[in-house]
Amino acid sequence: MITPYRYGPVDIWPGQRPSLCGLLKWMASDTFHWLGDGYRHAPPPGEETFTDLHIRHLRQAMGHRLKAIQFTKRQESFNGADWELWIHNRSHGIGLRIQAKKQSRKGQYGFWYWLHERSALQCDLLVHDALITQCVPVYLLYNHRGPWTVAQGLAQGLCGHTASDQSHYGCTLLSAFHVQAALFRLVIDNDLYGHYRNISHQRLRQMSAPWNQVLCDVQEPKEVRDSRGVATLKEIQRRSAALEQSGLEALGRVDPEGFSTPSQVQRDHSDLGDAPELRTRLDETPARGDAQTALRPLPQRVLRLLEADDPCPPEPDVPTSAVVLYDVTDAEERLVNERGRLYHS
Template sequence: MLCGCGGDIAEHFAFCPHCGIELRWSAEARRNASSSAGSLCRTLRSCATRTFERLADDHFAGPVPDEESYTKFNLQDIYRLHSDRVVIREFQRSEEALNGADWEWWFHSGGQGFGMRVQAKRAKRGGGYELEHIVRRTGARQSELLVQDAQAAGCFPAYVLYNHRNWVAASQLGQVTDCRHGRGEQAQLGCTLVSALTVHAVLRSRPVKAAYVRDRSVPWHRILCDAPRGKQTGLSMAHAATRHLHQRGLDDLRAAVRAEARWARNRDRYGAAARYGPWDEPEEAGEDGTMAEPDVPDPDFQHAEDEVLDMPIYRDVGEVLARPLSPLPGRVRAMIEGAVTEPPDERAAGAMLIDLTDWKLYNNRGHRRPGNV
């Protein structure tokens, strides 16, 4: 049998000899837990829990490691437990390129797949994030580079947020729920995902409120929690979950633009110095927390949206969102096969490539291994 850390445990153990956790559960519960020990969802949940506690402890003990340190811890755990289907490639970069680096995640099966370009942000002690970071060497805003680089690589742009114990999700989007791999716990908010377009939406508002980004993020294990069913594969389910995250980000960006247009129209009402966030008027909010579209589109709002979304940085957003599962780029196939490849740009720290081929769900005897997505 296996502990949640991946180490072997015997029936009579009271404590795991590998991680030291107290094994209070019954033998039957341990057998059920070990049956999903190969689950990526379960591993991501465990990584989030460790991040949640570790970041809180680091804030009190100080100094707090940077985002790259937490990313390295998590990637090491993911690879250690899933080396049969996870490949990690680190790129060689100059010291200057360390400022503003991010990772590519590629999910694939049978030569097809999709990618996410991911930037990590750790929560400050009070819960905020450094969302307005400027890359020193170029003077460009990091959030804009993330979207540009993602679109150039054909990837969804996203943020991984590393959170700690000061957060209880206020939004239904971020609520931790039970799944077939285990019970939902607040500590699983330690690692969450949010579209970079949601970050862009919030950066259009003053003051910038990190709570908008945090409460629209979701526990990162959700994108790999759905099992294949019917004609839908594990890859297609993960792709659908990622597209939904990105669509919500695009809706948030549109809502922010409409809020600006509304503020400009009603400047006398709000005051010349006031700037309101895109979700400050609950009577117009939709069920998913974004601003609902009016029954009759307002031409001023539509013009404002078109003007923003036609900017070069957003011009290919819709194309990436609408793109179906496609053949993997040559450089990604080369990384999977073990070839050395050049990074797509200087800000790329590396790539994590996850094989979601359905045969991975079966053990060596041909029996289905439950909970392995």
């Protein structure tokens, strides 16, 4: 007997699959309501719970298109990032290095997070580790509290799949460079000049965009079938690059006073001693124009994970709790949206 399985409110039949956009939107709504409910009635779940649940939903709904490799959590306290998400067509793709941050009851995020083990700010480590792993460094914000707007430059170019009750804002992506810029200003003003400055959490959230609208894989029907998923990947790459560019521009407006990272200012000012130098985008010339949107070959490390059968591969060089690989090729299945209706019929 052929039976459907459920994801969220929808039955998925063999030969169908939810789009990544539809699934991410549904997970964002679930996060939004769960977090809001948690603050009203009980302690809300932590970031790790949401991350574990998101990976589980992705794995269950996407079947063979998705490979999730979870590592032991032994090294997590040394780590700037929670997990990596790669969207790929088996040879090329884009990777996000994701640090989850839950919005507090009053609408703030724990961006100021000093990791004593590595004597650095979590944000600087996220950027450093992302540059090593060839990923885009992002915060994944779990939100429950508005107002809901996305900065104008970013809002253009996002897909139009939104929830009528705004709950798609439950999960939004923010370039880590925006946070690095805000932390840089904070430590330079507070530590070097003694002018008290705080982080504008609301302004930073407005620089983030709903994750389904950035990572949307729903393409208009075309005459030529995109079996390799190249058009889909290019769109995702373009939107991710716009997100990152916005953060790099914010960082470019900061006068770093000769320091390479906010962590370096903090260590210098508070006599915390030396620590290994962290990489930042300030050292590198960012890609422009075509180079920004050209598809990049998957790193060897990611190809090896794709091919590996081992459910418990060796720990990665740069610690991470999970690597999730989503394959966009050969969309034989028919895409259904979160209400179970076909997208193109």
